[in-house]
Amino acid sequence: MKYAGHGLALGALIGLLEFAYYYPLVPATGAASLLGSILLPWCGEGVLLGLTLAFFERRAAPRPLRPAELAAAVVIGVALGVLAWQSFLQFVLRAHFGLWLLRDHMGQPVDPASIMLYNAWLMLIFGGLAVALHGARQRHARMLATLRGAELEREASARRLAETRLAALQARIAPDFLFQTLARLETLYEADPPAADRLLEDLIAFLRRAVEER
Amino acid sequence: MLWRGGLIAAAVVVVLSTQFFFQAQLYDVWPWEDILGGWLDYLLDLAIVGACVLALAIGALQVRVRPPSSHLLFLGAIALGALGGEALLLLRAPLPPDVSAAGMLAAKAARWLAFGAIAYAAWVYHRRAAQAAREAHQSELQRVQLERQLTEARLQVLRAQIEPHFLFNTLANVHRLYQTERALGRAMLRDFVAYLRGALPQMRGEETTLGQELELARAYLGVLQVRMGERLRFRLDVPEEVRALPFPPLALSTLAENAVKHGLNPLPEGGSIEIAARLEGGQLKVEVADSGAGLRHSGGSGSGLANLRSRLAALYGEAGSLDIRANSPRGIRATIAVPARAAQP
Numbered sequence: 001m002k003y004a005g006h007g008l009a010l011g012a013l014i015g016l017l018e019f020a021y022y023y024p025l026v027p028a029t030g031a032a033s034l035l036g037s038i039l040l041p042w043c044g045e046g047v048l049l050g051l052t053l054a055f056f057e058r059r060a061a062p063r064p065l066r067p068a069e070l071a072a073a074v075v076i077g078v079a080l081g082v083l084a085w086q087s088f089l090q091f092v093l094r095a096h097f098g099l100w101l102l103r104d105h106m107g108q109p110v111d112p113a114s115i116m117l118y119n120a121w122l123m124l125i126f127g128g129l130a131v132a133l134h135g136a137r138q139r140h141a142r143m144l145a146t147l148r149g150a151e152l153e154r155e156a157s158a159r160r161l162a163e164t165r166l167a168a169l170q171a172r173i174a175p176d177f178l179f180q181t182l183a184r185l186e187t188l189y190e191a192d193p194p195a196a197d198r199l200l201e202d203l204i205a206f207l208r209r210a211v212e213e214r
Numbered sequence: 215m216l217w218r219g220g221l222i223a224a225a226v227v228v229v230l231s232t233q234f235f236f237q238a239q240l241y242d243v244w245p246w247e248d249i250l251g252g253w254l255d256y257l258l259d260l261a262i263v264g265a266c267v268l269a270l271a272i273g274a275l276q277v278r279v280r281p282p283s284s285h286l287l288f289l290g291a292i293a294l295g296a297l298g299g300e301a302l303l304l305l306r307a308p309l310p311p312d313v314s315a316a317g318m319l320a321a322k323a324a325r326w327l328a329f330g331a332i333a334y335a336a337w338v339y340h341r342r343a344a345q346a347a348r349e350a351h352q353s354e355l356q357r358v359q360l361e362r363q364l365t366e367a368r369l370q371v372l373r374a375q376i377e378p379h380f381l382f383n384t385l386a387n388v389h390r391l392y393q394t395e396r397a398l399g400r401a402m403l404r405d406f407v408a409y410l411r412g413a414l415p416q417m418r419g420e421e422t423t424l425g426q427e428l429e430l431a432r433a434y435l436g437v438l439q440v441r442m443g444e445r446l447r448f449r450l451d452v453p454e455e456v457r458a459l460p461f462p463p464l465a466l467s468t469l470a471e472n473a474v475k476h477g478l479n480p481l482p483e484g485g486s487i488e489i490a491a492r493l494e495g496g497q498l499k500v501e502v503a504d505s506g507a508g509l510r511h512s513g514g515s516g517s518g519l520a521n522l523r524s525r526l527a528a529l530y531g532e533a534g535s536l537d538i539r540a541n542s543p544r545g546i547r548a549t550i551a552v553p554a555r556a557a558q559p
Contacts, residue, residue: 017325024317114238121236125229129332136339143346150353157360164367178381179410186403189392200389207381 003054004047010130011046014122015039022102029105037101041089045119048081049074049127064138074124074131082120086112178207216272223268224261226333231257259306263299267326270295285338289331296326362528369525380471387441402440409433413464424491424500425457427466431489434467438474445484446474452491459498459554462529468522469502469548477506477545485545497533498554505545509538519548526552 019038023031056073057065065073090112093099103110181203188196234240234253244252274291277284300322309315384406391399412430428450435448470487478485485505492499519536526534533553541547 013328017321017328020317020321020324024314024321111238117236117238118233121233125233126329126332129329129336133332133336133339136336136343140339140343140346143343143350147346147350147353150350150357154353154357154360157357157364161360161364161367164364164371168367168370179407179414182403182407182410186400186407189400189403193392197389197392200385200392204382204385204389207385 003050003057005050006130006134007046007048007050007053008043009046010049010126011043012039014046014126015042018042018102018122022106026105033100034102034105037099037105040099041085041101041119044085044089045078045081045123046127048085049077049123052077052080053131064135064142067135070131070135071128074127078120078123078127082116082123086116086119090115178203219268219272223264226329227257227260227264230329231260259303262302263296263326266299266302267292267295267330270298271330285334288334289327292330292334293323293327296323296330365524365528369521369528383441384437391440398440402437405433405436405440409437413467422461422463423457424452424459424461424466424498427461427463428452428457428489430464431466431470434470435474435487442474442478442484445481446478447484447486448488449486450489452489456491456493456498461498461500462525462534462550462552465522465525465550466500466502468518469550472518472548473502473504473506473546477504477508480507493554494551496554497551499549499551501547501549503541503545503547505541505543508544509540509546522550526550 015035015038019035022038023034026034053073056069056076060069089099089101090110094101094104094110101110103115181199185196185199185203188199231253234256235249240249240252270291271288274284274288277287279287297319300319304315304319309318384402388399388403388406391402409430412426412433432450435446439446439448466489470489473487478487487502487504490501490503519538523536526536530552535551537549537551539547
């Protein structure tokens with residue numbers, strides 16, 4: 001549905017450009033009638049192109065279409081859209097129901113083959129550009145997602161690093177404390193052996209608890 | 215900018231000119247050389263407009279303003295360039311008198327503008343995607359760097375932790391010896407304090423020399439000798455000139471610890487440990503050889519050696535190595551090789 005909408009918008013854009021071009025050339029015609037006769041073919045062709053692209057993209061999902069595949073999809077979509085829709089317009093609506101189209105307004109002999117060729121070219125140019133834009137936008141979105149992921153991971157690494165550095169700092173305290181206590185023990189054993197004994201017992205008890213907690 | 219812009223504009227002009235061949239009625243009435251001539255004429259028309267658009271577009275890109283003003287400026291430049299170019303074409307081939315020139319110009323400029331706007335939008339997204347990809351790559355590089363620092367910090371944590379069993383056994387021994395043989399207890403405590411004094415800077419990950427490392431190993435083995443008595447004999451054979459060379463912290467102690475724990479301890483009769491160092495082809499080789507139980511009996515996970523190996527790799531890359539092989543007649547011979555004059559990071 002989204003693709004049909006995009007195709008419709010593209011067809012309408014081309015139709016409006018075409019209208020702006022032909023309106024000064026056929027001033028006698030009513031604007032509304034001319035606009036309708038131009039928009040009708042272009043919008044239909046645009047929708048068919050959009051649907052063809054959607055079909056190809058869905059078939060390739062979840063991976064995005066490769067550039068060559070995308071180009072092939074555009075060519076097929078344009079050919080299919082122009083052939084089918086113009087045939088319907090020329091041979092059903094115009095021939096059987098008397099619908100007026102651009103060439104009728106221009107008072108020129110209608111040659112469906114030349115109209116199809118012209119429409120196919122214009123659709124190919126603008127459709128190709130639009131698809132290039134679509135592809136660039138999708139790539140942009142993918143890259144932004146990649147960037148966000150990479151930044152999140154970097155943040156996580158930075159956090160882990162900070163935590164580990166903190167742990168390293170805390171781990172340093174134990175040997176420092178131990179070293180100071182043992183140095184005191186050395187002198188205390190000379191001065192007051194029973195007190196030194198008690199201190200050593202306390203130290204051993206303390207270390208056992210600390211190690212068991214680890 | 216000029217070259218690339220010119221190339222892109224030329225490509226656009228040629229692509230647009232192919233419209234000429236998509237007119238079916240041409241092939242019914244015109245001979246092929248007239249078709250070719252008509253195409254060249256059309257190509258010239260497009261080239262004139264394309265040049266005008268290119269000139270203004272390049273001018274617009276030179277102006278330094280922020281988006282969205284820069285986008286509007288660029289699109290305005292395309293519209294203006296197209297208008298000017300198409301006006302020039304009117305001089306070449308005037309319109310029929312009943313056709314409004316203003317309407318025709320506006321319609322043609324609108325077509326150029328639509329084409330240019332879509333192409334410009336695609337280019338902007340393409341550029342932003344490339345920018346995001348670069349930033350993601352940068353971020354990834356920083357993450358890898360952080361991970362490396364993280365490994366360093368984890369090693370620091372490991373280094374800061376004293377082997378708990380060594381600590382316990384030693385303190386319990388000191389305690390018992392002070393009750394029975396005071397002199398021996400005093401000696402053991404002194405060695406242990408010396409060991410800690412030597413080990414503290416290393417635990418902080420500071421730079422050390424082979425000489426300091428040897429003193430540390432001597433103090434460590436001294437503490438153990440009090441406990442093991444005749445079961446542990448050790449000898450240090452290190453020439454004076456290599457003692458000042460830098461050496462990775464606690465690497466030697468790890469090997470000495472391993473030799474006692476897995477080599478001599480399992481044997482009732484114990485054994486001997488020899489530590490030797492030599493210079494060989496620009497490399498400092500330090501060897502710890504024991505006459506212990508040997509490779510087959512070395513239980514344990516070997517995580518100490520694995521740690522040591524990864525530390526050497528982190529510090530010296532290919533130039534640092536740890537080699538472990540059987541000693542004759544029995545035991546293990548472990549050799550650390552590092553670059554002799556490597557400045558420590």
